[in-house]
Amino acid sequence: MPALPRPSQGPGSRYTARAAATRHRSASPTDISALTRRLTGRDIWLARMLHEHRVLTTHQIARLAYPSPRTAQRRLRTLHLYALVDSFRPLTATGSAPEHYTLGRTGATLLAAHANLDPAALGWRPSATGRIAYSPWLGHDLGVNELLTHLAAHTRTARDTELALWLSERSCARRWGDIIRPDAYAHYREGPVVLPFFLEYDTGSQPLARVEAKLAGYAAFTTADGARPALLIHTRTASRDQAIRRRLANPARDLGLSIATSSADFTTTTPWGPWWSPLSAADSQRTTLTRLATHFTHLRPANAVEPSDADTPLTLPVPPLPPSPEASS
Template sequence: MIRHATPRPAHGPGSRYTARAATTRRRPARRTSPHPPAASPTATCGSPGCSTSTGSPASPPLLPAHPAPAPVDSFRPSQHGSAPEHYTLGPTGAALLAAHAGVDTTALGWRPSHTGRIAYSPSLGHDLGVNELLSHLAARARTTPGADLPLWLAESSCARRWSDIIRPDAYAHWQDDGLLLPFFLEYDTGSQTLPRVEAKLTGYAAFTTATGGRPALLIHTRTASRDQALRHRLARPAAELGLHVATSSADFTTSSPWGPWWTPLQPGGQRTTLTGLAAHWPGLTPAGGLEPSDADTPLTLPVPPLPSTPEIGP
């Protein structure tokens, strides 16, 4: 079966997009036999056990007239060659989350055009890269004793807090072996010029001055050559501004971003793990005013408490 890529919209993001979860497929007609079904064994239960005997054929289970709607939508990006299936929150999933949180779906930031806007977003590849890197860390934390990712703020959450100073792609806390690494993430795809990336450093220095927090800055690039170009450009200004910066690239961090792939920007810096960075920079401190659960995303909306159980008197 050939599956075509999602067509591009004629006007506006996702205007011609139809979520697959909202479509139905015609089922093939079921062939019927001219002969009645023969008797089949059925279970006849008695005491103390059950035995098998031949009797009337068992009735087939009742099937729903229509399949239950999926909680997610899916699409394949329009690109040359094949693309994997991409999944987003669908209307049913949004309704479930909203009911769980006791709010309307609009309070989640979800709209009917949600999937279409993501499918045709020019930053889709960038957003997927950020989420994949941090999702690997979250998965590692779930399977490794002592490791944890207690805080992860997405780009939109960071913008709501600090957009007047900085606009990182994410802010997170990585914890392992008793050490905490608070860090901003800049996920560099190579689309920005080196001077523009360098200009961001002054914002991170201003953040430290304004808030008193001193997180690390991790810059992740697509290739090792881009990594080297950034290191050559940023080493001097980062040192002058007193920033703790480490870089790496997707040539190393594809499936294990916690591993020994990060190199501090100081001259002679050696590759080390995220935990090694925390040990190398003991003066790091988290951004102020944040709690471990302070991630204002749809999945962390406050859940209304259950009604109190009335006390039963004697």
């Protein structure tokens, strides 16, 4: 994509999106039939992930699907050449940001063909990467994806663990948008213990009153037996975490919600660890995701997550990890 002018103010003033200048590719569309022997199951999975989660960095993609960042970079350069993916790199005040990947023109055509749809039905436009690069929610989206990719990558090496389901904000809105709009929904399993949870990723930009107002929707969201998933609230800083805990403690108790909070000051790269504190005056000690599942009673998975006749290949949940490892291309 061509470089975009930097706005004089607002989120876009902090960075300029640019495609990797050294990655030359043909201006004419790639015939997807010519790629049938070149694309692997992992490549198609990546296209689906980018459609589902909008933007992933090189590091996030590498930890999910490749043995090393260098292997990921090599394959991503090839996929960029095919236009399966697009990329941009934010301009940072110091240092260098990793490449950020989005769904490319060929990727959108490929997914549409798999679903027997017109590419326009995906909502993809040539300006899609630019809109994501300058979106005021870019940092929020990357934060959500950073948390969940670390959790998914952990299950690649940790014995008897699994991130069985990971739905994006868009998928959640499609299913439950008339009641709640969480930033993600997931099932994390360790051994026989499963934690179904909604995620609210708080960047500190919303007033506390608005955060509190969301609780009524989560309280209305119940399964047939009156239970519901847990609600995890992740904040940028420990001070914001404490402010949210003070504000939500009484409403959460009155509504019967199972809430735990943490912040980037604690979770770092191990969100499954002992960083989550139940929102309860009786027990506010930090604990792991697995122990949260046993701490909270009456947790149940959300409704409407199983595939149905109304689903299409584009609305089915995307597995958080790619197909079985394949030979590097």
